[in-house]
Amino acid sequence: MRLLLAAVFTVMVLRLVQVQEFGNQHYATLSRAQLTQSVTVPPVRGGIYDRNGEVLAETVTRQTVVADPQIITKPAAVAAALSPLLGIPSATLRAQLTGPSGFVYLAHRVPDAVASAVAKLNLNGINLVPESQRVVPVGRLAQPVVGTVGWDGNGTSGMEYQLQSLLAGKPGTTDILRSPDGVALPSGNRSTPATPGTGVELTLDESVQYVAEQALAAEIGAAHATGGTAVVMDVKTGDILAMANLTSTATSTGAGGTAGTGATTSPATGPATLTAKTATPQNTSGPTLVARSDTLPAGVSEAPSNSAVTQVYEPGSVFKLVTFSAALADGVITPNTTLSVPGALPMGKYTFHDAEQHGTESLTATQIISQSSNIGTIEVAQRLGETRLLGQIANLGFGHLTGLGIPGESQGLVPGPAQWTGTSIGSTPIGQDDAVTAQQVLDAYNAVANGGTFVAPRLVRATVGPSGAVAAAPAAPTHRVIDPATNAALTTMLESVVANGTGTSAAVDGYTVAGKTGTAQIPSPDHLGYIPGAYIGTFAGFAPAQHPVLSAIVVLDHPTPIYGGAVAAPVFSTIMAYALHHFGIPTTAAATTAASPTAVGGAGSVTVPAGAVTEGP
Amino acid sequence: MAPPSTGAARRAAAPQPRPSVRRPPLRVFQPEPRRRTRRGHIRRAPVWLAVSLIVGSLLAVVVGDTLVAQDQVRLSRLQSAIGSAQAAQKTMQTEVAQLAAPDRVVQQGIALGLTAPAQVVNLPEVPLNVALPVPDTAPVAASAAPATRAPATRAPAAPATRAPAAPATRAPATTATRAPAAPATRAPSTPATTTPTR
Numbered sequence: 001m002r003l004l005l006a007a008v009f010t011v012m013v014l015r016l017v018q019v020q021e022f023g024n025q026h027y028a029t030l031s032r033a034q035l036t037q038s039v040t041v042p043p044v045r046g047g048i049y050d051r052n053g054e055v056l057a058e059t060v061t062r063q064t065v066v067a068d069p070q071i072i073t074k075p076a077a078v079a080a081a082l083s084p085l086l087g088i089p090s091a092t093l094r095a096q097l098t099g100p101s102g103f104v105y106l107a108h109r110v111p112d113a114v115a116s117a118v119a120k121l122n123l124n125g126i127n128l129v130p131e132s133q134r135v136v137p138v139g140r141l142a143q144p145v146v147g148t149v150g151w152d153g154n155g156t157s158g159m160e161y162q163l164q165s166l167l168a169g170k171p172g173t174t175d176i177l178r179s180p181d182g183v184a185l186p187s188g189n190r191s192t193p194a195t196p197g198t199g200v201e202l203t204l205d206e207s208v209q210y211v212a213e214q215a216l217a218a219e220i221g222a223a224h225a226t227g228g229t230a231v232v233m234d235v236k237t238g239d240i241l242a243m244a245n246l247t248s249t250a251t252s253t254g255a256g257g258t259a260g261t262g263a264t265t266s267p268a269t270g271p272a273t274l275t276a277k278t279a280t281p282q283n284t285s286g287p288t289l290v291a292r293s294d295t296l297p298a299g300v301s302e303a304p305s306n307s308a309v310t311q312v313y314e315p316g317s318v319f320k321l322v323t324f325s326a327a328l329a330d331g332v333i334t335p336n337t338t339l340s341v342p343g344a345l346p347m348g349k350y351t352f353h354d355a356e357q358h359g360t361e362s363l364t365a366t367q368i369i370s371q372s373s374n375i376g377t378i379e380v381a382q383r384l385g386e387t388r389l390l391g392q393i394a395n396l397g398f399g400h401l402t403g404l405g406i407p408g409e410s411q412g413l414v415p416g417p418a419q420w421t422g423t424s425i426g427s428t429p430i431g432q433d434d435a436v437t438a439q440q441v442l443d444a445y446n447a448v449a450n451g452g453t454f455v456a457p458r459l460v461r462a463t464v465g466p467s468g469a470v471a472a473a474p475a476a477p478t479h480r481v482i483d484p485a486t487n488a489a490l491t492t493m494l495e496s497v498v499a500n501g502t503g504t505s506a507a508v509d510g511y512t513v514a515g516k517t518g519t520a521q522i523p524s525p526d527h528l529g530y531i532p533g534a535y536i537g538t539f540a541g542f543a544p545a546q547h548p549v550l551s552a553i554v555v556l557d558h559p560t561p562i563y564g565g566a567v568a569a570p571v572f573s574t575i576m577a578y579a580l581h582h583f584g585i586p587t588t589a590a591a592t593t594a595a596s597p598t599a600v601g602g603a604g605s606v607t608v609p610a611g612a613v614t615e616g617p
Numbered sequence: 618m619a620p621p622s623t624g625a626a627r628r629a630a631a632p633q634p635r636p637s638v639r640r641p642p643l644r645v646f647q648p649e650p651r652r653r654t655r656r657g658h659i660r661r662a663p664v665w666l667a668v669s670l671i672v673g674s675l676l677a678v679v680v681g682d683t684l685v686a687q688d689q690v691r692l693s694r695l696q697s698a699i700g701s702a703q704a705a706q707k708t709m710q711t712e713v714a715q716l717a718a719p720d721r722v723v724q725q726g727i728a729l730g731l732t733a734p735a736q737v738v739n740l741p742e743v744p745l746n747v748a749l750p751v752p753d754t755a756p757v758a759a760s761a762a763p764a765t766r767a768p769a770t771r772a773p774a775a776p777a778t779r780a781p782a783a784p785a786t787r788a789p790a791t792t793a794t795r796a797p798a799a800p801a802t803r804a805p806s807t808p809a810t811t812t813p814t815r
Contacts, residue, residue: 055714061704112705130700137714210719295720510739577737587739 037176042132043169044466046197048146048159050206051239051461056146057136057160059153059197063115063128065106069097071181072125082126085117086110097125109133124181139295142209143302144245145202145459158306159200159459162407166463169197199464203239208232208579212242215574216554217300220248223537223559223567229308229438230571232552232579233446235542238455238476241550241579245307250299309402309409312435313555316520316564317372318538319431321444323381324369324493326392329486332383333365335493341368341376347426352378355519355563366493370501372517374430381429386420389429395481396444396454398436403456403476412436431520441540442553445515448490449542449551452482495545506539506569508577510587514548515541515572517564537564539572543580544588550579 019027047058065086072078075097076090083090086107096104109131110118119128134149147158154168155161172194177185216230227247233240296302305311327333342360345352354373368376381389393399399414413435415428427433439457447454456476463471482490494514497503502517518538521530537559542551552575554568561567715721743749 054717055711058707058711058714060707060711061700112701112708130704135711137711138718139720141719207719210723295724509737581737 032175032177035177035179037178039129039174039176041172041174041191041194042130042153043171043194044196045132045134045149045153045169046167046199046466047464048167049199049201049464050204050209051201051241052205053201054206055137056142056202056204056206057134059132059134061130062109062133063112063118064108064131065110065115065118066127066129067097067104067106068102068125068127069099069104070102070125072097072123078123078126081121081123082106082118085114085121124183138206140302141206141213142204142243144304144306145204145243157407159202162405163200163460166200167197170195196466198466200460201462201464201470203234203241203459203461204243205241205579205582207582208575209242209244211578212244212575213246213296215571216244216246217296219556219559219567219571220246220300221297223556223561224248224250225556225559225567227303227307227557228571229303229311229555230552230575231308231439231442232550232575233442233457235446235449235548235551236455238446238457239461240457240459242575243306243308243459245303245305246296246300247303248299249301305408306406308438309404309406310437312410312412312437313536313557314434314520314523315431315436315441315538316518316536317374317377317431318441318445318516318518318540318553318564319434319436320369320372320377320429321448321490321494321516322392322396322398323377323384323389323429324365325396325448325482325486325490326388327365327380327384328489329392329483330384330388333380335364335366335489337365338362339365339368339376339379341373341379343375345375345378345426347378348422350423350426352426352430366496369493369516370496372497372502377429378426381425386417386425389425390415390417390420393428393434396447397481398434398440398444400440402437402439402443404439404459406459410437412440431518438538438553438555441538442551445540445542445553446551447481448487448494449514449548450478452480452484452487453478454481491545494541498541498545502563502565503539503541503569505565506541506572506576508543508573508580511543511576511580511585512545512588513541513543513573513576514545515539515569517569519562519564522558533562534558535562537562537567539564539568541572541576543576544585546588549583549585550576552576552579 044061045059048056050056065082067078069075075094079090079093079097082088082093086093088107093106096106106126107114115128118126132153134153136143136146143158145158147160147162148156149160150156155164160167172192174191179185212230212232216228219225220228225248228244229246230242230244231240232242324333328335333339339362340360341354341363343354343358352374354375363371363373363376365376365380367373368380393414399412401409401411415424415433424433443454443457446457455478458473458476460473462473465471491514494516495512497516498506498513503513503515506513506515506517516539518536518540520536520538522534522536523529524531535558537556538553540551540553542548552572554571554575556564556567556571559567
């Protein structure tokens with residue numbers, strides 16, 4: 001008997017030793033697994049700001065109410081307590097609280113006041129889990145550029161998508177040890193902190209962006225256009241200060257922006273939008289944009305994509321910059337070179353005309369570009385030659401990506417030697433045989449504005465770390481494309497376009513402006529040739545002309561009237577006027593003033609009514 | 618040897634009683650008081666010390682664990698409060714951004730009766746590094762007709778045609794820190810421009 005007892009006791013001791021010494025980790029792990037609830041801590045997504053630090057998109061943390069039905073002993077009472085706070089019927093909550101699951105969402109991303117009230121109830125089995133919500137305080141301003149996030153909080157378009165890896169951060173985990181009653185035990189928590197995303201400071205200026213969108217939207221409505229694009233750039237740095245891409249929701253033809261392909265326009269859509277005050281707790285559709293009301297005029301909305309870089313179009317006369325810059329550089333022409341310009345120019349089976357019928361005229365090169373003569377430009381191109389023309393096209397950046405890295409960006413379609421035909425020397429120089437993006441056109445004009453130095457455009461100005469530390473992005477690369485003397489002559493010629501040519505509507509009071517208009521036909525998607533009566537109007541330019549600070553392009557798709565000088569140039573003037581004043585650019589002494597009263601004392605930016613007594617010197 | 622006979626033999630075989638011996642009177646033995654010897658004392662001290670250390674250590678562990686648990690609870694509460702405060706700050710930043718959005722500013726302006734100006738008159742630039750013209754203080758010669766002053770048509774000081782100064786081609790601020798969202802206090806950046814040539 002004693003031996004039996006001793007044997008049993010020995011076995012027990014050995015078993016205890018085995019469990020406590022050799023198997024303790026195993027059993028401890030099992031214990032923790034039973035009592036531990038692992039919660040993923042989502043990282044805070046980096047914000048997107050404009051160049052002045054104004055918030056364009058930011059993530060805030062909201063609380064989501066969750067329940068563990070398995071430990072709720074009085075679901076009816078819990079449901080009754082939560083119903084008035086969450087705004088969910090008590091019966092619905094009770095059904096969720098009596099389900100077989102051990103985890104159920106009751107309400108996503110509730111307002112802070114609701115979350116506090118739920119926490120104060122201290123209900124067993126009811127917990128709050130942090131979730132992120134993407135907020136866009138400025139509404140749909142610059143939405144094609146900023147982009148949107150999807151249900152899972154990841155970027156789906158624009159900068160949100162392009163910079164996903166930078167903005168997203170890394171999730172963390174928190175292991176919460178709970179007693180069998182569901183009470184969290186603070187000593188048992190283990191957590192890996194989430195790594196917040198890095199914020200991004202764009203080059204956009206919120207105010208200039210707003211004015212650009214408003215001015216463009218107004219003209220889209222007035223001209224019954226199907227869409228439009230407006231981009232403003234800092235001449236020296238290549239910073240894009242505004243990039244507006246709008247589409248008309250009132251028409252059913254034409255894609256948003258500048259494409260004349262006949263695609264159906266659809267209004268910009270995105271995740272469900274809520275205002276901050278009406279956010280409903282029942283929203284379970286994932287991260288949403290908390291947006292204010294859309295402030296664009298009725299019938300106009302943000303384009304579904306960044307059409308300034310994704311949509312190509314035949315640029316028309318704005319492309320004449322290529323021809324004249326090459327011809328001046330090679331000495332083929334000077335600004336005062338006189339050419340005999342007939343009213344029509346047959347070439348193969350085609351005949352080229354100017355916009356207005358005329359007889360044979362003697363025009364200088366400056367007059368040819370000022371009046372946007374197609375025939376005169378073709379004659380200049382014929383003197384220049386195919387090789388040099390194609391070289392200058394590539395030299396000014398056409399046919400290449402801009403370097404912005406925007407998803408879906410097009411490098412355009414420009415003819416090469418293999419595509420050159422007998423009539424290419426007629427169509428290519430006047431911009432009717434190429435497909436380029438609005439940004440590429442602006443980059444070329446910006447190079448002229450920058451003294452002949454091409455500067456790559458950029459949209460990201462700096463990154464903002466989680467602590468607020470700002471790290472500037474690298475400067476845009478530059479390279480010379482036009483020699484200074486040629487550039488100066490070209491600038492003077494472009495000034496004449498605005499002073500007394502086709503672009504007079506682009507003038508800005510108090511400043512000299514240089515630029516070029518464009519009115520281009522839209523190729524038919526169904527057959528060789530163009531859509532009758534369908535045009536794209538463009539104006540690209542810079543100001544002040546002699547010491548440029550800002551450059552801009554405005555493109556209108558299917559406008560009425562069709563001419564770039566009539567529809568795009570006024571928008572350019574409005575946007576440029578605001579931007580120049582916004583940045584405090586001093587006025588130009590020799591600027592023409594529109595409809596000024598009696599100007600006293602010669603050209604000046606101050607006008608005093610004649611007869612008034614003024615203080616003498 | 619032949620076995621003994623019966624009774625006599627047994628009696629003969631039985632041991633003979635010894636002659637009685639006088640026993641001393643019995644008394645209770647009183648043991649001497651135990652004397653603590655130095656050697657015994659030395660042997661017990663480590664035992665007490667060890668016991669004390671063990672008990673004390675256990676008590677210290679218990680107390681320490683209690684203090685740690687209390688601090689962990691406090692830490693947990695503080696972390697939760699920090700998280701709540703940070704979330705509230707972000708929310709308020711967002712509300713500020715909403716209030717400062719251009720469209721809201723415009724709508725508020727319209728609601729207050731403000732309108733866009735029909736014409737913007739640009740005032741001339743007066744450079745501070747150029748002296749103003751000296752005023753003519755010479756006395757005017759007397760004449761019969763009352764002096765009538767023709768409207769002074771002073772040519773405005775030639776508006777400074779200086780080209781815009783070269784601003785913000787500032788070197789990348791690699792260590793600049795910015796408190797997130799103080800939009801009202803940051804002046805907008807001006808685009809870089811050429812250095813004036815005159």
